[in-house]
Amino acid sequence: MDDVLTDELLTxxxxxxxxxxxxxxxAGTIVDALRRTHAKSDVRRLLDFLDSYCAEHxxxxxxxxxxxxxxxxxxxxxxxxxxxGRVRVLCEELEAMGAxxxxxxxxxxxxxxLFVEHIKDHDLPMARHLRERADGDFGL
Ligand SMILES: [Fe+2]
Numbered sequence: 001m002d003d004v005l006t007d008e009l010l011t012x013x014x015x016x017x018x019x020x021x022x023x024x025x026x027a028g029t030i031v032d033a034l035r036r037t038h039a040k041s042d043v044r045r046l047l048d049f050l051d052s053y054c055a056e057h058x059x060x061x062x063x064x065x066x067x068x069x070x071x072x073x074x075x076x077x078x079x080x081x082x083x084x085g086r087v088r089v090l091c092e093e094l095e096a097m098g099a100x101x102x103x104x105x106x107x108x109x110x111x112x113x114l115f116v117e118h119i120k121d122h123d124l125p126m127a128r129h130l131r132e133r134a135d136g137d138f139g140l
Contacts, residue, residue, distance in 0.1 A: 004028075004112055009119050011127035015140035019057040020119065026050045027111035034094075034104035043099050044091065050111070051087050058084075061126065064138055070129040076122045083118060086110045 004024045010017050030046045058080040065073045090107055097103065130138055 004116065009116065009124075011119075011123055013127055013130060013138055013140065015138065016057075016061065016123065016127065019053075019060065020115075020123075023050070023053060023057060023115065024112065026053060027107075027115065030111060031104050031108045034099045034107050035101055037099040037101075040094055040098050043094055047087065047091050047094065051084060051091075054080075054084060054087065060140060061123070064130055064140060065126060067139060068130055068133040070126055070133070072122075072125070076126060079118060079122050083114065086114060 005017070005021050009020070011020075026046070026049065030043065030050060033043045033046055058077075062073065062077055062080070064070075065076065087110065090103070090110055093103055093106065
């Protein structure tokens with residue numbers, strides 16, 4: 001899933017881009033495990049791992065936005081909550097139906113496509129504000 005983070009999705013803030021890259025790698029591992037119908041418990045572990053990585057990553061962004069008084073923090077924070085809610089729905093679907101090619105498709109939509117949209121809609125504008133305000137030191 002290395003090809004997902006194209007240049008147009010780079011924020012130009014190394015710490016954030018690195019975390020996005022890691023998130024896509026983890027997402028790819030999950031989609032793959034679902035496609036190969038790995039055991040529920042194994043996929044669940046991967047999803048929990050991704051979710052805790054998301055929590056850390058989102059906190060990094062929210063802290064930087066608060067520190068540098070970036071506008072629309074609340075909207076961005078809400079988008080983070082919505083995203084984590086979608087990950088929880090995937091967990092529930094996994095619990096109910098087990099790993100399948102069908103769930104792999106939905107996981108790809110949530111973990112990859114929705115995340116790409118999140119970067120475009122929220123992270124790129126946030127990065128622009130951070131760059132304007134931080135003067136090269138993002139404190140990350
Ligand atoms: Fe974000």
